[in-house]
Amino acid sequence: MQCSPSASLAKCSLSTSPVNGGGKESAMPHVNITGGCLCGALRYEAGTQTTVMGYCCCDDCQKVSGSGFIPFIRLPPGALKVSGEYRLNLKQQADGRNSDRYHCVKCASLVFGGAPGNPNGNTLYAGTLDDTAIFQPAMAIMTKFKPDWVLLPDGLKMFEGMPQ
Numbered sequence: 624m625q626c627s628p629s630a631s632l633a634k635c636s637l638s639t640s641p642v643n644g645g646g647k648e649s650a651m652p653h654v655n656i657t658g659g660c661l662c663g664a665l666r667y668e669a670g671t672q673t674t675v676m677g678y679c680c681c682d683d684c685q686k687v688s689g690s691g692f693i694p695f696i697r698l699p700p701g702a703l704k705v706s707g708e709y710r711l712n713l714k715q716q717a718d719g720r721n722s723d724r725y726h727c728v729k730c731a732s733l734v735f736g737g738a739p740g741n742p743n744g745n746t747l748y749a750g751t752l753d754d755t756a757i758f759q760p761a762m763a764i765m766t767k768f769k770p771d772w773v774l775l776p777d778g779l780k781m782f783e784g785m786p787q
């Protein structure tokens with residue numbers, strides 16, 4: 624992942640780098656992961672493998688989603704197969720790294736992170752799943768940005784910044 628817990632201006636993209644530990648492995652779904660945008664024009668399937676699932680509470684995720692956090696699912700490289708047109712939303716972080724998030728060109732839903740086919744894997748935003756029960760969060764990250772009105776479930780591994 625991309626955020627630095629030590630830098631107060633660090634932003635999180637959850638999109639272009641793999642997670643290297645810091646949380647337990649989430650339960651593997653046994654069904655093919657499918658989902659898509661609000662209007663149905665941008666669809667994906669992602670096999671059955673995930674790496675980490677959790678909540679990101681960083682202020683970038685709040686702004687881009689219009690919510691208090693984003694529920695994310697990390698996918699291994701090559702897992703994400705996308706159909707339909709998408710638009711890149713690129714945000715440069717304070718340290719110069721880029722966060723790349725992808726939206727449907729028609730309805731503007733935020734659907735996934737990381738360019739399709741990139742070697743670092745991708746992120747799915749769990750609200751886009753066809754079967755939202757696939758999302759089984761194990762952690763919450765960037766909790767120092769969490770608004771008081773976001774109530775996280777018990778049992779999550781909590782990180783004020785990014786997991787090391």
Ligand SMILES: [Zn+2]
Nearest residue numbers: 635679681684
């Ligand atoms: Zn974030």
Ligand SMILES: [Zn+2]
Nearest residue numbers: 660662727730
């Ligand atoms: Zn759409």
